[in-house]
Amino acid sequence: MNWTSHRVVSAVSAVGLPLVLYNMALPQPIFRFLVPVFVLLVLAIELLTWRTLKSLNEARVWAVVRSSLFYLSWGLLFFLMPSPFLQGLYIFSSIPILYIGQQLVAYTGETVLITHTILTSFGIIMGVVASEFYFHASGLMMSSVLFLVYFLLTRATYIFVPQTSVVRLVASILVALCAVEAYIAILYLPFHYTVVGFLTFLSFYLIWLFTYYWQFGVLTFARVKFYLLISLLFGVGILLATPWQVVP
Secondary structure, eight states: OOHHHHHHHHHHHHHHHHHHHHHHHSSSOOHHHHHHHHHHHHHHHHHHHHHHHHHTTOOOHHHHHHHHHHHHHHHHHHHTOSSHHHHHHHHHHTHHHHHHHHHTTTOOOHHHHHHHHHHHHHHHHHHHHHHHHHHOOOHHHHHHHHHHHHHHHHHHHTTTSSSOHHHHHHHHHHHHHHHHHHHHHHHTSOOOHHHHHHHHHHHHHHHHHHHHHHHHTOOOHHHHHHHHHHHHHHHHHHHHHSOOOOOO
16 A cells, blocks of 8 residues: 555545534434444544555554544544534534544654644543533543543654653653643533633643653743743633633
8 A cells, every 4th residue: 555545545534434423423413323333434444544554664553543532532522513503514624634634644743743632632621521511421430531541642642752662651641640630620610611621621731742842852941931821821711701600
């Protein structure tokens, strides 16, 4: 296989996944059919992706893991759209994003990795927080799920940092632990789940980004101050702009 066939795989992911959601989730999803079909399609896409990367001598398990988490995040965000119209708009507008994301699955540029991590973590975090809000899912279970996702996503993005595998592993575990601790603390705030999810995302983003730069040896006080300021502005902005209310 070559990049031409990878374009075919990218097209399958960009068209196949939206078609599955559009036909099986609108107007009312039947999860007992939707979930296994979605999972099997993602597995097929990742298997073809692995074959493509292997033929290019770029086969990396963590690249495939990162790609799978991105599809999970994309699917979760779909179900958080507040109306069928927005769900349909979300599906069609995400087709080019899915295609480009699959094309860049083996790309190691910092901008791509950071953007991919932002999109993936945001979708999964919002999905987890929404599960607790709507379905009263077990806090322990959701925290465990979030820890696993944090660890896998962090370890997948650390594959190219100039550190030993032990340092990458320990750093990934610490990021996951600290981010879950922040998530548990934020849950005590009397905010709507969208605000809780966004604040949880900001906390993970800062912890992940600082450790990422630290492992490259480029973490400076100016960089820390800049990202803290940006996150603070976003946090204040979401609190002021979101029509949330205190929930009992």
